[in-house]
Amino acid sequence: MYWNSFSEFLAMGSHGLYVWGSVGVMTVAMILEPVLLIKGQKELISRLKRQFRAERSEQRVGRNADRATPSQG
Amino acid sequence: MSNKQINWFKFASPQAFYPLAGRMIPWFWGLAAVFGIAGLYIGFLVAPTDAQQGEGYRIIFLHVPASWMSMFIYLVMAFWAGLGLAFNFRLSGMMASALAPTGALFAFLSLWTGALWGKPMWGAWWVWDARLTSELILLFLYVGFIALQSAIDDPRRADKAGAILALVGVVNVPIIYFSVKWWNTLHQGSSVSLTKSPSMAMTMLWGMLLCALACWMYAIAVALMRVRTIMLERERHTDWVRAELRELCEPAGGE
Numbered sequence: 001m002y003w004n005s006f007s008e009f010l011a012m013g014s015h016g017l018y019v020w021g022s023v024g025v026m027t028v029a030m031i032l033e034p035v036l037l038i039k040g041q042k043e044l045i046s047r048l049k050r051q052f053r054a055e056r057s058e059q060r061v062g063r064n065a066d067r068a069t070p071s072q073g
Numbered sequence: 074m075s076n077k078q079i080n081w082f083k084f085a086s087p088q089a090f091y092p093l094a095g096r097m098i099p100w101f102w103g104l105a106a107v108f109g110i111a112g113l114y115i116g117f118l119v120a121p122t123d124a125q126q127g128e129g130y131r132i133i134f135l136h137v138p139a140s141w142m143s144m145f146i147y148l149v150m151a152f153w154a155g156l157g158l159a160f161n162f163r164l165s166g167m168m169a170s171a172l173a174p175t176g177a178l179f180a181f182l183s184l185w186t187g188a189l190w191g192k193p194m195w196g197a198w199w200v201w202d203a204r205l206t207s208e209l210i211l212l213f214l215y216v217g218f219i220a221l222q223s224a225i226d227d228p229r230r231a232d233k234a235g236a237i238l239a240l241v242g243v244v245n246v247p248i249i250y251f252s253v254k255w256w257n258t259l260h261q262g263s264s265v266s267l268t269k270s271p272s273m274a275m276t277m278l279w280g281m282l283l284c285a286l287a288c289w290m291y292a293i294a295v296a297l298m299r300v301r302t303i304m305l306e307r308e309r310h311t312d313w314v315r316a317e318l319r320e321l322c323e324p325a326g327g328e
Binding site: 002003009012013014015018019021022023025026029030033034037038040041044045048049051052053056 | 117118119120121122127128129131132135136139174175178181185189190192193291298299305306309314315319321322
């Protein structure tokens with residue numbers, strides 16, 4: 001271990017602002033990107049599922065109507 | 074049909090690649106975490122101070138990997154874009170689109186960490202130096218690629234237009250890489266080169282290489298996640314996506 005104390009580690013020899021400013025932004029960016037991707041993927045899947053269900057129920061209504069017509073005619 | 078080549082081509086189709094990518098993502102996240110923790114441990118806790126730059130040099134463990142990734146992702150993106158343009162593979166355009174935002178992020182991070190490194194060392198956040206300016210152009214190329222693709226509704230045409238921009242922009246990558254050699258710049262020369270032994274202590278080098286590997290694994294994981302979303306969106310009318318959705322809507326075998 002190179003450092004003598006935690007405060008020395010935080011101070012980074014008077015360059016703390018620059019070093020931690022870099023670490024902070026890079027960490028936030030590299031957490032935010034996958035989080036947003038997971039959120040986007042979930043939203044897309046729920047949208048596609050909604051569309052899929054809507055189409056299925058439409059088809060079912062259509063099929064029932066088809067079945068109903070010849071028996072009546 | 075037991076030919077190896079056929080197996081490879083199988084994974085070039087979205088329906089085979091989608092589940093494969095899904096299985097690979099956790100592994101790349103795991104590797105990114107392991108390499109990242111090891112690299113940051115060495116870089117921030119073990120490596121000694123730099124004789125000239127003091128502790129501020131530790132930004133190198135973030136700045137160099139981010140810069141490498143920004144250039145490398147561009148090359149990979151242009152490779153996929155070119156492949157798509159030449160052979161019209163469905164997957165290649167999606168791959169190029171999936172890589173662009175991550176590349177742009179790394180270009181931004183390279184500039185950001187560079188500014189925070191430049192201020193204490195040179196006394197300036199920014200200078201219009203060859204290295205810095207060409208990296209800024211790289212960021213603009215990424216942003217231009219993303220903007221151009223999102224401005225065109227038809228994904229196939231968007232892929233083609235984006236591919237041409239990506240391929241023209243490739244010329245910028247060697248300019249960035251060699252800028253410190255070709256021009257007199259404020260930016261220091263490369264610390265690691267393929268032709269001569271590195272001009273830095275072994276501990277520092279290891280810390281930097283591990284951080285770079287972590288960024289690689291991160292970029293692959295994130296690109297695979299994004300390409301999966303793009304695949305579902307673009308192929309939503311195909312049989313395989315509908316089969317996937319049927320499974321999600323009716324998990325227990327359905328009606």
